[in-house]
Amino acid sequence: VPFASAALLVSLIGGFTAVLGPAFVADQGIDYNNTTWISLALAMSSAACAPILGKLGDVLGRRTTLLLGIVIFAAGNVLTAVATSLIFMLAARFIVGIGTAAISPIVMAYIVTEYPQEETGKAFGLYMLISSGAVVVGPTCGGLIMNAAGWRVMMWVCVALCVVVFLICTFSIKKTAFEKKSMAGFDKPGAALVVVFFSLFLCIPSFGQNIGWSSTAFIAAAAVALVALFILVMVEKKAKSPIMNGKFMARKEFVLPVLILFLTQGLMMANMTNVIVFVRYTQPDNVIISSFAISIMYIGMSLGSVIIGPVADKKEPKTVLTFSLVLTAIGCALMYLFKADSSVAIFAASLGILGFGLGGNATIFMKVALSGLSSEVAGSGTGTYGLFRDISAPFGVAVFVPMFANGVTANIAKYASGGMEEGAATVKAAISSIQTLTLVELGCIVVGIILVRMLPRIYQKKEA
Numbered sequence: 001v002p003f004a005s006a007a008l009l010v011s012l013i014g015g016f017t018a019v020l021g022p023a024f025v026a027d028q029g030i031d032y033n034n035t036t037w038i039s040l041a042l043a044m045s046s047a048a049c050a051p052i053l054g055k056l057g058d059v060l061g062r063r064t065t066l067l068l069g070i071v072i073f074a075a076g077n078v079l080t081a082v083a084t085s086l087i088f089m090l091a092a093r094f095i096v097g098i099g100t101a102a103i104s105p106i107v108m109a110y111i112v113t114e115y116p117q118e119e120t121g122k123a124f125g126l127y128m129l130i131s132s133g134a135v136v137v138g139p140t141c142g143g144l145i146m147n148a149a150g151w152r153v154m155m156w157v158c159v160a161l162c163v164v165v166f167l168i169c170t171f172s173i174k175k176t177a178f179e180k181k182s183m184a185g186f187d188k189p190g191a192a193l194v195v196v197f198f199s200l201f202l203c204i205p206s207f208g209q210n211i212g213w214s215s216t217a218f219i220a221a222a223a224v225a226l227v228a229l230f231i232l233v234m235v236e237k238k239a240k241s242p243i244m245n246g247k248f249m250a251r252k253e254f255v256l257p258v259l260i261l262f263l264t265q266g267l268m269m270a271n272m273t274n275v276i277v278f279v280r281y282t283q284p285d286n287v288i289i290s291s292f293a294i295s296i297m298y299i300g301m302s303l304g305s306v307i308i309g310p311v312a313d314k315k316e317p318k319t320v321l322t323f324s325l326v327l328t329a330i331g332c333a334l335m336y337l338f339k340a341d342s343s344v345a346i347f348a349a350s351l352g353i354l355g356f357g358l359g360g361n362a363t364i365f366m367k368v369a370l371s372g373l374s375s376e377v378a379g380s381g382t383g384t385y386g387l388f389r390d391i392s393a394p395f396g397v398a399v400f401v402p403m404f405a406n407g408v409t410a411n412i413a414k415y416a417s418g419g420m421e422e423g424a425a426t427v428k429a430a431i432s433s434i435q436t437l438t439l440v441e442l443g444c445i446v447v448g449i450i451l452v453r454m455l456p457r458i459y460q461k462k463e464a
Helices: 002-029 032-048 052-061 061-081 086-114 118-149 152-171 189-209 217-240 251-265 265-283 288-307 309-313 319-338 344-369 377-417 422-453
Strands: none
Touching: 002 032, 002 061, 002 086, 002 152, 032 052, 032 189, 032 377, 052 061, 052 086, 052 152, 052 377, 061 086, 061 152, 061 422, 086 118, 086 288, 086 377, 118 152, 118 217, 118 288, 118 309, 118 344, 189 217, 189 377, 251 309, 251 319, 251 344, 251 377, 251 422, 265 288, 265 319, 265 344, 265 377, 265 422, 288 344, 309 319, 309 344, 319 344, 319 422, 344 377, 377 422
């Protein structure tokens, strides 16, 4: 109950605050593109700090770290509620991300260490259901509160939820015989370098797209990131207890799921955005798909996590993963059939089937990548996996959204230069670009399936 409550808190407030960025920039009278930096501030800290705070959980204990994470999470939401400038808001969202980075690895570590291996698929499926389900209802609830009383009141509701969950966790998590370890040997240089490198890693695509690939800011960020990565590798090789555990990360059970994550899970946010943009190009008056795209995708993910995920407790995970990736491919392939007059049904089918496959994938990836973790390094391991999981979606968005948008722009110019009327050129360009994107994504999924077949068996044959 307490760990499920903590997972629900992070996801529900994440859904609530999906409407925060546009509301804040409108309130402050600043450019709409600043919503990118508000989202990025949260993503940077929640991803980059996950392995550090997961490692801290191994040192301080699960109960202490979870309660500390909820306090930081609540503080960030308090600061968000009183933010009066963009810089203030960015700092507040960064602090919220730190709290998220403390909570999520602890919840996953609880599953890894407290459930037997043959039940972790079911447990991770429940975790994904809570996460995805909360994101479905969160934006609607947040929007209703914001429309009725404003975005600041919505944030104070989030703070109240933090207080409730903190009390639940305080009184329901039993104090165990965990022996607190000394912070003297904690890998502080590694922690600092992890934050620097992975924060910049997430910033680089946004800098390139919004400021320019040849801009000073982009070149400087890329250069500092490369230097930080080089130093990080050197430091972690010498550390007695590194933040980024090379032995854990070097396993095929970890490396292959992470590679597949980047090839496939990034499609989630990218395709949701691209479908909405496609509809705006071809059917400007159709607002239905824009309104329901998020819900359709996340409902599919919720169902996939609880229907496909637990199957991996009974059947070999890589067999089940192959099936869920085929479903992902079907969802992508339907995009090739998009036309100027396509109905809402085909858009919903594409996003729903894609979400269903992705929900199953995400659940089983956690089961495979975190298999065999001991309780001593559970926090560090789940935090490290959480880092790569959290940056896979921004990576997909950074690659596939510009690929589609730039393709449309280039095709419009090509068709218009041939004498085609602007409206017809726009529609034809959108269709051509979405078909090209579909073929690229299907190629990525095929590579993902090949990598799945290379995974080692989790369950050994009975005769063995």
